[in-house]
Amino acid sequence: MAATLLPPEFSALEPFAREWCLASEPERYAKRLRSTMDEMQAFYDALFPRIQEAIAYLDKFPLHDLPADALRLLQLLYSLILVSFPVEIWRQPCIPDTGTASFELKLAPVP
Amino acid sequence: MTESPKVPRQSARQHPKPAEGSWTEHHPELGTDPVSYESSISPEFFELERDAVFKRAWLNVGRVEQLQRKGSFFTKELAVAKTSLIVVRGMDDEVRAFHNVCRHRGNKLVWTDHPSEEISGTCRKFACKYHGWTYELDGRLSFILQEGEFFGIDKAQYGLVSVHCEVWQGFIFVNLAKEPEQSLREFLGPMITAIDYPFDKLTQRYYYRGDIRSNWKVFLDAFQEFYHPPILHGHQNPVMRQADYRDKGFYTSHFQIDGPHRVGSTTGGAGGKLVPEFYNPIEQSMRSGLFGPWDPSEIVTDELPPGLNPGNKKHWGLDSFQIFPNFAIVFWETGWYLTYHYWPVAHNRLIFEANAYFTPPRNVRERLAQELGIATIKEYALEDCGTLEATQMGLESRVVSTFPLGDQEFMCRHLNKVVNDWVDDYRRKHVEM
Numbered sequence: 436m437a438a439t440l441l442p443p444e445f446s447a448l449e450p451f452a453r454e455w456c457l458a459s460e461p462e463r464y465a466k467r468l469r470s471t472m473d474e475m476q477a478f479y480d481a482l483f484p485r486i487q488e489a490i491a492y493l494d495k496f497p498l499h500d501l502p503a504d505a506l507r508l509l510q511l512l513y514s515l516i517l518v519s520f521p522v523e524i525w526r527q528p529c530i531p532d533t534g535t536a537s538f539e540l541k542l543a544p545v546p
Numbered sequence: 547m548t549e550s551p552k553v554p555r556q557s558a559r560q561h562p563k564p565a566e567g568s569w570t571e572h573h574p575e576l577g578t579d580p581v582s583y584e585s586s587i588s589p590e591f592f593e594l595e596r597d598a599v600f601k602r603a604w605l606n607v608g609r610v611e612q613l614q615r616k617g618s619f620f621t622k623e624l625a626v627a628k629t630s631l632i633v634v635r636g637m638d639d640e641v642r643a644f645h646n647v648c649r650h651r652g653n654k655l656v657w658t659d660h661p662s663e664e665i666s667g668t669c670r671k672f673a674c675k676y677h678g679w680t681y682e683l684d685g686r687l688s689f690i691l692q693e694g695e696f697f698g699i700d701k702a703q704y705g706l707v708s709v710h711c712e713v714w715q716g717f718i719f720v721n722l723a724k725e726p727e728q729s730l731r732e733f734l735g736p737m738i739t740a741i742d743y744p745f746d747k748l749t750q751r752y753y754y755r756g757d758i759r760s761n762w763k764v765f766l767d768a769f770q771e772f773y774h775p776p777i778l779h780g781h782q783n784p785v786m787r788q789a790d791y792r793d794k795g796f797y798t799s800h801f802q803i804d805g806p807h808r809v810g811s812t813t814g815g816a817g818g819k820l821v822p823e824f825y826n827p828i829e830q831s832m833r834s835g836l837f838g839p840w841d842p843s844e845i846v847t848d849e850l851p852p853g854l855n856p857g858n859k860k861h862w863g864l865d866s867f868q869i870f871p872n873f874a875i876v877f878w879e880t881g882w883y884l885t886y887h888y889w890p891v892a893h894n895r896l897i898f899e900a901n902a903y904f905t906p907p908r909n910v911r912e913r914l915a916q917e918l919g920i921a922t923i924k925e926y927a928l929e930d931c932g933t934l935e936a937t938q939m940g941l942e943s944r945v946v947s948t949f950p951l952g953d954q955e956f957m958c959r960h961l962n963k964v965v966n967d968w969v970d971d972y973r974r975k976h977v978e979m
Contacts, residue, residue: 460921486831493910512914516921519828524782524925536931538756538898538924544906546913 441511442504444492445485448511451478455514456507460540463510467517468528479522482515498546506546561797569801569956576959580948585965586761587942592893598972599871599965600626603806604712604719604726604733606873606887607633611716611749612666613641617683620666621646621656625897626890627722631709632656632672636683641713643720644685644706648674655681655706672706681706716745737804738869741853744845748882748903752920756898758931760938762872762890763961765898768930769886770868770961772796772812773954778933779926783835784824800857801956806870806964808957809856814863814879832914836922837863839915843881843905868957870964881905884923894938900927 440452455478457463467475482489489512493505501509521528564572571578585591607622612633619634630646632655648655653676658665671688673680680689685706690696710721712730719730731739758765768774776796800811818840822830829835854877855862865877874886887899902920907913940946951959 464924483827483831490911490914498907498909498913509910509913513917516828516832516914516918519826520921520925523826523828530925530928530932533928533932534935536756536758536928536935538754538900538927538931540752540920540924541755542751542753543920544750544752544913 440504440507442492442508445489445508448481451481452507452511456510457514458510460543463514463517466514467521470528472521472527475518475521475528479515479518482511486512501546509546561799563953568953570953570959573803576963580950581959581962582948583764583941585962586764587893587944589893591969592890594969594972595890595965596626598969600890601722602727602968602972603871604721604730606717606719606869607631607643608718609716609745610641610713610718611746615668617668617670619656619669621664623662623664624889630654631720632706633711633718634683641711641718642684643709643711645709647707648676648679649687649704649706650674650677650679714739715741715743734869735805735807737802737809737856738807738867741851741867743851743854743877743883747845748905750904750906750916752902752916754900754924754927756927756931758896758898758935759894760896760934761894762888762896763965764937764941765896765934766872766888766961767958768934769874770808770810770866770957771955772798772810773952778929782925783826783829798954799859802856803960808868808960810866810957811855811857811859812863813861817880828918832918834915834918836926838878838880838882838919839912840880841915845905846881868961894942
């Protein structure tokens with residue numbers, strides 16, 4: 436594996452990359468459920484202010500031809516979306532009152 | 547907290563009702579009495595529903611885009627009919643459906659790894675894993691191993707058992723009856739067949755699946771009324787957190803029924819049109835949320851596609867078409883659509899499928915707006931899942947036998963009646979002493 440995972444411009448986010456660059460929604464959702472609020476808040480605080488910068492960087496490439504480090508940055512943004520719900524709304528990793536119900540994303544476009 | 551910014555207020559006055567005073571009374575056959583949910587807790591009723599509803603109605607099992615090439619196929623598990631289907635595009639490009647059963651010894655023909663899981667792929671023939679009997683894509687049996695050892699066997703008599711299969715607007719429907727009582731178009735009726743939407747342009751698909759411990763109708767009912775979101779989902783965004791919504795509720799702007807089918811239209815979510823304070827920070831940043839991407843897709847023009855906004859309302863946001871028995875299509879003003887399928891497994895269990903379809907994103911910004919939209923769907927759907935398992939428990943206690951439904955629950959009342967009518971009709975025809 437490369438020593439760094441993200442484009443150099445986003446090296447400040449490297450500490451989160453190993454944890455949160457995950458290829459599929461089920462992996463990302465499982466990661467959310469097993470993370471603490473402190474972990475997710477730190478990830479959110481680091482990436483949220485850079486969303487627009489990240490989108491502008493990624494949109495220099497064709498969507499279906501992203502370099503590996505750019506693809507990982509996109510995966511980081513996907514993880515941020517899932518983390519935004521605990522951070523902005525629930526104040527806990529899982530949705531309240533959802534019991535044992537399952538609802539899994541079985542098919543999603545790549546990337 | 548400082549003074550709240552203004553949101554458009556919901557009021558009954560803004561959403562006029564039929565002359566009778568309510569949507570419900572506009573259809574006297576629906577009645578206004580409290581409703582029994584015995585049909586959602588009785589195992590005996592579920593046994594009747596299998597035959598009376600699911601083996602008589604046309605059922606949507608997918609879209610033609612799932613069958614891209616000649617030989618493309620998918621399997622569909624229909625626990626409610628205790629069968630599995632193969633849906634396949636033949637060498638002649640015709641879409642056909644067959645029961646997924648080998649004619650030799652009854653083995654399930656097409657599956658991989660786990661016999662009860664659905665699969666898809668592309669092939670030239672279907673060969674049975676057990677003894678190698680082989681079928682063409684049009685269902686003909688073309689190979690029997692050691693054919694000479696069988697007794698007077700005629701391969702022409704041993705093709706796959708076919709299922710009636712018709713396509714409307716790219717949606718593949720099957721009918722499990724030996725002879726369907728109506729063609730698909732007759733069954734769908736004028737309100738549904740009026741829809742002419744560019745479905746073929748919305749090929750970006752996200753597919754969710756859930757296994758839920760509630761009756762299929764109990765679950766479906768939550769997706770055909772807009773009365774609960776300000777309460778059950780009220781914490782999820784600042785618009786609904788407002789006391790205004792809790793106090794005033796939410797009014798559907800138009801209801802309509804046509805045969806067993808129904809539609810509800812609302813003003814929708816005003817995605818991005820309200821002041822920024824009404825959106826979560828991620829929604830503001832990515833310009834998306836529950837109502838999907840805020841920026842209209844390329845299919846959106848000044849004219850709505852035919853069949854949408856059937857009430858011709860000025861502030862149209864979405865249509866939720868409920869196609870009997872267990873299929874729904876929800877059209878959003880920004881140019882994307884959702885489908886829901888509610889597949890019964892038992893009287894108190896269902897498989898819930900949600901598919902979101904968008905135009906292919908042209909860049910990361912559009913892709914992220916889709917991702918936030920579908921992530922939000924999951925946050926809301928899981929709240930429904932938890933609650934509806936609790937509702938099922940409440941109903942099964944049988945402490946209460948009838949339940950009042952308000953005018954916003956017009957579509958719930960209609961489904962309840964239609965299912966009971968179909969079962970009564972079936973009973974009269976088939977199980978009378």
